[in-house]
Amino acid sequence: MKKAGLSKMAVPIGVVGVVLLLVVPLPAAMLDMLIVVNIALSLVILLTAMYVKRPLDFSVFPSIILIATLFRLGLNVASTRLVLRDAYAGEVIHAFGSFVVGGSLVIGLVIFMILVVIQFVVITNGAGRVAEVGARFTLDAMPGKQMAIDADLNAGILTEAEARKRRAEVTAEADFYGAMDGGSKFVKGDAIAGIVITIINLVGGFIIGMMQRGMSAGEALETYSLLTVGDGLVTQIPALLLSVATGIICTRASAEDDLGTAASGQLLQSRTALTIAGGAAIVFALIPGMPKLPFLAVGIVMLIASQRLKANEAKAALEAEQAAATQLPGAPAKDTNEQLIEEMRVHALEIHLSPDLVDLVRPGASDDLLGRIRSLRRKIALDLGIVVPPVRTRDSVELAHATYAVRVAGVEVARGSLPPGRVLALGDDLSSLPGEQVREPVFGLDGKWVPAELRFAAEMSGATVVDRVSVLITHLSNVVTQNADRLLSREDVRVLTEGVKQVNPSVVEELIPGVMSLGEVQRVLQGLLAEGVAIRDLSRIYEALTLRAKVSPDPEGLVEAARRELGPSITASHARNNVLRVITLDPVLEHSLLEGLRPGEGGTQLSIDVPRAEAMLVSYQQVRSQSEGRGEHPVLVCAPAIRPALHRLIAGQVGPATVLSYTEVTGSGIQIETVGVVRDVAAVAA
Known part of the structure; x- marks a missing residue:
């Protein structure tokens, strides 16, 4: 049979064998072998628990607790049968009992009871409580961890595969600590069973020795006490090891090192602590009546360790200074190909912040810039249908105080200011508020950066108050929308x-x-x-x-x-209350534009003279301004053939504008309302 097949069958065969232990009598020699296996298995479990880096690396531990407990109880039953039947349970139990009892039965029983108390009261109760609390806290934190994974996925920090892996780990962690909560109950029940079995062996053996074997009271007490202590030790020691392993697993946090490496590194991280502890030990040695050798030995060892730690720190600092001295200013720490490529990479979307604005992206900041960026990426995805690339935020000493800059493909496309400790008040009458008059970067509204403590006063004066992060996010949203094609x-x-x-x-x-x-x-x-x-x-x-x-x-x-x-959806996006307000072209002007349509490399172009084009644009601006003054947002509608060329002309000379064709606005079920007509002013004047 192959190795994989043996591994697959080992546990089922072992469980069946444990069940047989509860029924089939064992010879003393075989019981000795199984007791040694039990002790060795418990030691392996303990050491494995100490060397794993994360609790989930030993995810089978709860199941092992159950199987090991069942195995130990089976050995208890088998040993009890031999103790009560033959007054002999093998060499291992006899050796353990003789070693602990030694020459005094009373001392042996006292030591055994102390071990039982340590196992039941200290280790088992502590491990059970830690497992219970760990399970509760893990389950309570599970929704938050899932939300954090979803947020990182939306922000582009994680891929879909990585997010699935992280979700599986969170679920596995919750399942593990829930199983550990139940597994700790097995350990506690095993300790109780051990105490009960010990009492049965002692009392039952005493009675059987006197009534069936004709022993005297002293002889029966001595014989069965030795067997009881030995049997209790060979079962309580593995149980104690398993309880310690349970406590270690439940109290371990995720770390990059095993328990021994992490513990030694963290215990020896403070030179001051070692120095004070070593000095205190030497002071104890100077107290009259105290044994001097142990205290002096421990104190000297601690002082030597603190001095070696000081030398290591000085050596590390010197190496760091030498590395910094040999490195050119502004050069990267290492010039590996990967790092050079990273430095060369042009990011699609970046926000550069002056050093005094870095607090906006720190964890726990009151203004959650990164969280708002994730929400913005989701909103733009739902509005435009594109996934905005992850936004890289970094500080820049080149920016002036309280300044930010937005870059697209390495080119700065927007800049603004976010004075710390202030909020932006927008409104028509801001004369009563302190602060410098500014213009909002997206909509061009008049505003003032007022102290944050005057926010309520600004709202009471009728102003609209916007926090710093909202200003930046609004500006970023505008930049992304205008550069969506580049992104x-x-x-x-x-x-x-x-x-x-x-x-x-x-x-x-x-x-x-x-x-x-x-x-x-x-x-x-x-x-x-x-x-x-x-x-x-x-x-x-x-x-x-x-x-x-x-x-x-x-x-x-x-x-x-x-x-x-997409005509109906385009029209619906510009309609208000199911009404689309449009600006049309004068039929004569539209006909002349159709006649002047010419093909070009970048698409069709309108071949008209400059004065006529300027007059048309002036007429369009006048009609549009009048409509916007009434709170309307009209679109220009024209023949399908000239729509692309007319849009390019208006966008290049006037600025962003919406130009639709007749085929796009018809058949959409939306009411059309004409708010103005663009006329050929030059032709009318002529």
Whole structure:
């Protein structure tokens, strides 16, 4: 039989053998062998518990407790049968009893009772209590650990596989400590059973020796006391080892080293503690009547250990200084390829903070920046359909006081200030509040950074008060939305496509790679994101791309095909209360724009003279400003053919604008309300 088969069968065979111990009488020689096996097994369990680095590395321990306890109780039954029947239970029990009893039966019984008390009162009760508390605390902390794993997964710190592994570890830890709580009850019950069996052996043997074997009272007491003490020792010593192992496992925290290494390293970490303890031992030696040699020996050893620890600390400090002296300023500690590559890597999204703002990302900060970033990544994923890359936060001494900067692909795209101890008050009338007048970076609102203790006063004056982290998160959200197309990488598209393939495989298989490559799909999705169109409905987008790409691979045509398919959702995103307020083009102007449409390398272009284009843009701005002054947010609607070119013209000259085509707003079931018309002012003037 192979080794794996033997290992698999060993435990079942052993359990069956233990059951037989309770029924079948054993010869004394075999009992000796099993007692030695029991002692050796308990010692192995104890040492294993000391050398594991984490409790979960010995996850089978609760089951071993049950099997070892059952084995020991089986030996108790077998030894009791031999003691009461033959007044002899093998050489091991006789040797243990003789060694402890020695020349005095009373001293032997007293020592045995002390061992029983230590086992039952101290070790077993302590281990049971620790297991009970550990199980309760572990189960109570389980939801929080699961939430932390989910948060790290959402933040991109963990992959899906790593998150599954961490969740499995948390579940296994809860199961382990729950099993340990029950296993400790086995240990306690075993101690009680040992005491009961000892009493039975002593009393029952005394009676049997006098009534059946014709022994005198003294002879019966001496014989069965020796056997009782020996039998109790060979069972109580393994039980004591198992109880200690239980306590060690339950009190171990997760560590990188085994118990011996961690204990020696932590006990010898304080030179002052060793010096004081050694001096105290020497002082005790000077007290009249105290034995001088033991105290002096211990004190001198501790003082020597403290001096060696001091020398090691000085040596480590000198080596650190030498390493720092030989290293160039600003150079990394090591110039391994991995570290150089890490230094070279350009991160997709970064937040640089001045040194006085680093407290925003420290654990336990009142303003949880990292937690808010995780929430923002989730919100953008649900709004735009992209997974924002993990945001790297780092300090920068190059930034001015209370300043932050947001970088996309290594390029700074936004900057702002977050004065410590202040909140941002936004409103029309802030003259009564102290602070420097500033402009909010996203919406351009007037505001003031006021002391945090005046927050309530600012709210009472009608101002909207925003904390520092909210200002930064709002700014970051705006940056991510405006640069969503740059943040969508080829790998992101692959992951998103795999997600679509799981629920709609035919759409993906028909499009990629037969009709379009992954890079071409990425370019289309970037085109949609550049105009603020969400790409959550990838199945519908891929269906539209499949049909259009078979006709023409033109990128602009592919983007427009996807927009037409997403028309109702695009329109709904700009509607308010089921009403879409639109700005239209004068028919004459629109016709002239259609006639001036020309193809170009970056897509179609509007071929019109500069004065006419400027006049059209001025008319658009006037109509848009009037509508926004009434609290409306209109969109410009035009013919599908000129929509891409007109959007590029307005976005390049005026700024961000929403331009929809007639095909996108029709058939959506949303009420259309025209709030203005863009006219050809130059033509009218002529």
